[in-house]
Amino acid sequence: MGNQTVEFVKDGKAAALYFNRVDSLNAMDIQMIKELSEMLEEIAASDIKLLFITGRGRAFSAGGDLKTMLSSTSDEGYQPVMDNIKKMVLALYTMPAVTVSLLNGAAAGLGLSFALACDYVMAEKQAKTAMNFINIGLIPDGGGHFFLKNRLGEHAAKQMIWEGKAMTADEALQAGLIDAVYEGDTEEQLELLKRKMEARPLKAMIATKAIFRKQGLPLLIDTLNQEAEKQLEMRGTDDHREGVQAFLEKRLPQFSGN
Template sequence: MAYETIELSVNDRYAVLTLKRPEALNAMNEVMLNELADCFERLQGEKGIQVLVIKGDGRAFSSGGDIKMMLQKDKIEDFHEIMDIISRMATAYYQLPMITVAQVHGAAAGLGFSLAIASDIVIAEQNSKLAMNFIGIGLIPDGGGHFFMQERVGVPKAKQIIWEGKIMNGEEAQQLGLVDVVVKEGESEQYVQGFVKKLLSAPILAMLETKQIYHSERVEELKKVLSKELVAQTKMRQTKDHLEGIKAFVEKRSPQFIGQ
């Protein structure tokens, strides 16, 4: 199927999905979110594909949710529709019957970072800018960000990282357990190609069974977290701090939060 904001290419037993909004640093607008959800759901039935690489076109992996979309979806019903699409995307990605590899360069922030760390393997360039930075605009992580952070670093550290919203490079994120492999700037493509080759020459059916056992046990928990993120994010979008965060972002200044 032809997509507008993503591109899927299949090469025998592996596929590459490229986010293709380079002019917006691959920010996820409504079209991209719908296309990602649709693509991941379609891939559920692709038993011949054993590895999926996801990467970004241009200068970044993904800068996160599109701010313009967030400003336009000011009605609660419209916002809930977007969150439902995000939940579809995250749930389908987590249940893919293939090994998922995030090939990260440039920015992977907010929802883009949630998608990256949802992958089985995260490979990032040294100078990547990685951030679970929802806090900067008075919001909480979505796209299952709470769930995937907990899976990788545990609850205490996940809370601290979410609350700080710090921008990390590849090595800093690796030290925390959020990134699995760090490569030099400009070398992620070559490394990932070699990594995929090794995966496909391994007993990958056994590897996929291990993934299925772990993920099937936890998918209901992911769905519960996504539901709670919807409720909490709806609440946060109505706060003065969120409005100030968005205004400060647009005006390119530091926000002045008041805890309301």
């Protein structure tokens, strides 16, 4: 599994996958999304039963890479990006292994959607989470609507999406967004979890996961398709253009509702 943006370490039937675009806070560009989807499909076809996902450097993932968004302004450039996001998320959601995301730092936007596709979501105490698409006039993608509704319920999910505010690890735990908070070194936490999980009946756990995933898969696919359709609409709005310009100019956006 030779990749430039992702590292993979296998240890028996357990494995760790590391985002490795450190200079970009592990933001997901098209290359990273492609490499992730390909790697996840390879993992799914292997004997791996326990998969940990975390980030190198100071962040889990800052979300979708803005340069990728700006370079795919046409419908022709946009659709391949969304197709690869769909492929990536479905590969993780349907993974025949127990999956754990460890948020070693910021997890925002698409990065948070990806983390929530795992069976367990843990965050280092100083990490922050945000579904912050609204700040540039967009909606969550990567199945964000599906995963947030599953964890928070529809009403709370809407509030989180619409507010776009960052949450501390403790706030995310209290809201039900994540499953646990840990302190200290992420690699040490990963090894501790690996020992604990390997002592569990993983085959039975994966069988339960398969039942729930079969029930949820049609809705997730429909959500991903709707997100791609609506996101394309949002990319043509005045509010999105203003949001991106304000981001680039490091100022607060002045939205018009158009």
